[in-house]
Amino acid sequence: DAEITQSPRHKITETGRQVTLACHQTWNHNNMFWYRQDLGHGLRLIHYSYGVQDTNKGEVSDGYSVSRSNTEDLPLTLESAASSQTSVYFCASSESSGGSYNEQFFGPGTRLTVL
Amino acid sequence: AQSVSQHNHHVILSEAASLELGCNYSYGGTVNLFWYVQYPGQHLQLLLKYFSGDPLVKGIKGFEAEFIKSKFSFNLRKPSVQWSDTAEYFCAVNPTGNEKLTFGTGTRLTIIP
Numbered sequence: 001d002a003e004i005t006q007s008p009r010h011k012i013t014e015t016g017r018q019v020t021l022a023c024h025q026t027w028n029h030n031n032m033f034w035y036r037q038d039l040g041h042g043l044r045l046i047h048y049s050y051g052v053q054d055t056n057k058g059e060v061s062d063g064y065s066v067s068r069s070n071t072e073d074l075p076l077t078l079e080s081a082a083s084s085q086t087s088v089y090f091c092a093s094s095e096s097s098g099g100s101y102n103e104q105f106f107g108p109g110t111r112l113t114v115l
Numbered sequence: 116a117q118s119v120s121q122h123n124h125h126v127i128l129s130e131a132a133s134l135e136l137g138c139n140y141s142y143g144g145t146v147n148l149f150w151y152v153q154y155p156g157q158h159l160q161l162l163l164k165y166f167s168g169d170p171l172v173k174g175i176k177g178f179e180a181e182f183i184k185s186k187f188s189f190n191l192r193k194p195s196v197q198w199s200d201t202a203e204y205f206c207a208v209n210p211t212g213n214e215k216l217t218f219g220t221g222t223r224l225t226i227i228p
Contacts, residue, residue, distance in 0.1 A: 031214050033215070033216075035218075040220060041220060042121075042205060042218045042219055042220035042221045043159075043205065043218040043221075044218075045215060045216075045217075048214075048215060050214060058215075090158065090159065092159075094214065096214065102147075102209070102214055103149070103161055103164060104216060106151075106158045106159040106160070107158060108157070108158045109158055
């Protein structure tokens, strides 16, 4: 069965360190998304990609970067981790809809703690 | 830019009670609407979706939602809740032709046995 996986599932790091969260999907979806989930804010979009070599900033992109070198993977990098980036991170993917509708499928999440 | 409001932050109900969770969005054009559920410790799963046609949509586990265009609303309902419905519920919207979803802040539902 197709799926979307994230690793690691839990991560503790220190302020200032670079951290990369992995996201891998076997749906062969063109669209991939990274969200962070915080109490009182719901899910907020960090970065997204509509295909290989395409990346775009979401509403909370400062301090984060992504790269898309193949269809299956969209790693999220925190260039210099800050305590404000302690959160649960979700990756999602969807098929290009061409203007119709597009269900997003979510990964299990990564809980990141920055000390 | 579109936005989604979920005014109920935490709802506590007894088993067998009826449920209605509010969702309002702000966007002037055609939209697709979704309700996602997140059970404790799990990832988000699609509960139901609306993109056209009958404004009353039925989802999994006995949930339904009604799209009222004039009120910009997409409220989630269930006639009789169960303890297993304890979860967080998120409403989301994307304008037709836009691949991105905008989520509401979520409603935590606690069902008391």
